[in-house]
Amino acid sequence: MATYKKKYKAKNKAEQEQNIGEGSTTAEVFNTLDETASKTEAFVAKNQKYIFIIVGLVAAVVLGSLAYKEYVAKPKQANAMNDMFQAQKYFDQAVNGVAKDSLFNLALHGGEGKFGMLDIISEYSGTPSANLANYYAGTAYLKLKDYKNAVEHLSNFKSDDEILAALAKGNIGDAFVQLNQKEDALSYYEQAAKLRNNQYTTPMYLHKAGIIALELGKADKALAHFNTIKNDFPSSTEAANVDVFIGKAQVLANK
Template sequence: MAKETVKKHSEFEELVENPDALADRFAGSEDFVKKNKTTLIGIFVAIAAVVVGAFLYYNYRSTQNQEAQEAMFQAVYHFEADSMSKALNGDGQYDGMLKIADEYSGTEAGNLANFYAGVALLKEGKFAEAQARLEKFDSDDYLLQARAYSLVGDALSEQGKNNEAAAQYVKAADHNANEFFSPQYLLKAGIAYEASNDYKAAAEVYNRIVENYAAAAEVNDAKKYKARAESLAGTAN
């Protein structure tokens, strides 16, 4: 290692102190460029193509997102007016959430359209379709994402899949857990576990509310439901 370091140091001194040696090095590089001109041009062209392609894709996505947001304006209006059919399928002039979500998938607006569509489908009693739409939704907003998990739980519960629903409610509660929403989701989880006769699991999630969210509005219900679940769990055993 020491010999190699000395060698490199000597080479450096030679290049600094001997202009001819430096010129020779550059001459060698020039020869390399001449010999490999075609290959180097191909590499530079490929790099340029990647950069230009990335730029064009970004602009395309930005344009798509803008178009999707504009398309959503009327659909959101129908949603807020509680006209779920028009919100989902459009009104003949403007597209609905379903088409927007599919046509602009991969954009922020298209992603949000899946959330709206999931809620609207839940209200229309189309629970499996609602579940599918809500499961496509993915957000960095931890409150909205937790809400989506809880709504998936609602869709599963309506399909009689109570254990799966409970798991979704727990997932919602644990997604950036907080004192405002986590107790609500845990309470729903406990009720779902009870609906599937898993009283032990129900008692455990009720207990989480009592121990971790003592100031929550749900704590009194959690205490009552916990006692009931524990009693039923003992009977089952």
């Protein structure tokens, strides 16, 4: 048997008005969406040229950045590492052997037709090798007693390395000691001690900071550094005679 749906008829005037109101609200929503879409389409059509230019520029920047890293930065770093090899060899020989001053000078300025650390810094600016060359150059200048250049190059070195990062700060402290700028030296020793927490650089620079603090008459600060060595780094080399320095700091504090 055929069936049919009975047409629904509003029972009263209030219900009819409600249905009309709901229909009107829905229509307004769709009308608003249509208008917004039309405005968007009109804006895109009107400014299509500029939009394409902007998209093109963004794409060019992204692609350019990728191309630079792949075809410029990587080869540049590879060349820097190759050119740095002989200078690094001179530096290692100076640290471990004799004729230190002449070898440190060769590490800085080059020899046998090869680049020195200063050449690497100049020719390969912005590369990791140039950054590392600043550490080597600063340390070489420190050994050669050229303390101002040591501070300059070591300050330009940036690293997250567990040891080198602290050593660079500590070497700056050593340079300031030689320049008789003990307040600056204390600051850098404390920075070096706090920068990394390990059994090598931390107690070493706490000890240096404590000694400079004593010389500056800052007994409380010196005592704090020495006590940290005693309590937190009891197996370190610096802990072996730290009680002597704790005694000196206590005497100075009680004056």
